[in-house]
Amino acid sequence: MAAMNLYVRSQLRHRRRRAFAVIGAVALGSALLIALTSLGAGFREAARAPLAGIAADLIVTRPDTGSASGQSGRGVRQPFGLATFDGAELGEVRSVQGVREASGSLQIWDFGPRSTVTIAGVDPAQRAVGPGRILDRNIVEGRALRPGERGVAVLDRHYAAFYGTKTGRQVKVGTRMLPVVGVVEIKDAAQTAAANVYLPLADAQQLAGLPADQVNQIHVQVGDSGETEEVTARINDRIGNVSAITADSLVQIMGAVGRISARFSTIAAVVGAIGGLILSWTALRGLVAERTREIGVLMALGWRRGDVVRAFRLEALVLGLAGAALGILVGLALAGLMSYVPIPELLPEPPGGAGHGGTATETGGEGLPVSISLTALAAATLLAVLGSTLAGILAAHRVTGLKPARNLVSL
Structure with a gap:
């Protein structure tokens, strides 16, 4: 075990470029998941706020x-x-x-x-x-x-x-x-x-x-905010043709970015995280592949296949944790920047304006109410660590599947 830890530390020191590539790929996926989830939550909260203030749906x-x-x-x-x-x-x-x-x-x-x-x-x-x-x-x-x-x-x-x-x-x-x-x-x-x-x-x-x-x-x-559309339809049936301002209609006013962020932010965040994992898998494959000869030497000296896989699993875990930490920091920074995105004016002013310098319908200067959920942080960390570790294991299995003699002659 000590030899394995020593080997992993030496590889992290001497193969920094590849290690940074893996960390960067993992961090990208984590940051996208956190930032996009926060952006969607911010648009949803901004759309709910005008109605929440009066306790209406x-x-x-x-x-x-x-x-x-x-x-x-x-x-x-x-x-x-x-x-x-x-x-x-x-x-x-x-x-x-x-x-x-x-x-x-x-x-x-x-x-x-x-x-x-x-x-x-x-x-x-x-x-x-x-x-x-x-x-x-x-x-x-x-x-x-x-x-x-x-x-x-x-x-x-x-x-x-x-x-x-x-x-x-x-x-x-x-x-x-x-x-x-x-x-x-x-x-x-x-x-x-x-x-x-x-x-x-x-x-x-x-x-x-x-x-x-x-x-x-x-x-x-x-009673149940999830039934807002159904209740609107019942009201329409009961008293005739009506229009309704809801959180969804306010999101529509926010434009395409608001609609996409509010409705598909989770999907986009997961896709971004998967993209980061694919990049990390590619970088890890390269990291393992360029050590094919080393693996052959280790196996010729008595390392078993399981020992090699555990070494790369440990290395991938360390890189995943580092990438997750960096990704969380970048994601938090991006979410902080998004809080400065101005909220579109959701409600029109009366014709001619109100004649003074600050009508109550103005929203200029207010940023998105972006918040970071613990669920998003946990999901980003979990995906980063599990994804990178799994990628390291699969890459190691692929190389160790070769016979030591073939590893030794590999370029």
Whole structure:
């Protein structure tokens, strides 16, 4: 055993180029597995974040097939292309199989002379899912809206700072002046609930000239997130043609890279790891083949075939461990760089912009929420070590299958 260890150490010292080639190939596979897995997880997390912030799995809207030509000019109105749901339809959604919670809200726009203000009508009693959850948890000044309250407003922090408005002052919404009772910070993780001004739902309905039970967004929390598509289909069957914003639809907005990374990152990572193992197998074959004469000498001196295979297995194991360690470091570095990749803007701003320097729908400057899973690290290490060791064993078996005399005359 001591002779075997001495032989392995001497080979690692004197055949550094080949050893580095094996280590590099193993490291490449490990790094690709870690980096691609992390990239896919980052895109999936980025797509889930806008909905996770409001504890929803989907946001249901109804396309408006009417003409938008009659909605020109200033004043308060619904967003172009959105129709409403009534209270009975909201109740139908809540009764759909697989729906845990559902709350309705009303998004409207206030077209002013130089800016467009987004307004969210919120039911303060609905705090489990939807904008009410954000107002309940993210207030940074003052207080949230109270159930049954009318004639007050909560402002987005950026909007309030831009216009120098604080709690206790008034803000103009449509033609009304309303006291500001609170300021809320809408982080990017909750951008689907973003607005400049938050009003009690009844006030928003009145401003838009809608009946008291009308909403144009339904935020739905599904019991099993894996059934989101099935629940969407049931809602569509129950209340007619609807559109749904889901994590998958947000991935679509991210573009081809996001779709491929989110859906096929695991497959791509495994393919990359296998590619690295193939390269390491090629390098190990060369490492073993160039020692054919040495193997013949060792076997002529009394080494058995099993001794030679164990020596190369030990050498391949050491190289695999070194490659796995290097690959993990490179993979972590690549994942760290990916965290600087900007997240695409998932939700469009209202037409004309909000008229101030930081709308709550902006995502610029935020990087992918990349995370490294222990499973990916373990898989990268396992594949690197087992793959390189197996490659070393197979290469050694191939050479030791020859008779010592043939090894001695091999070039």
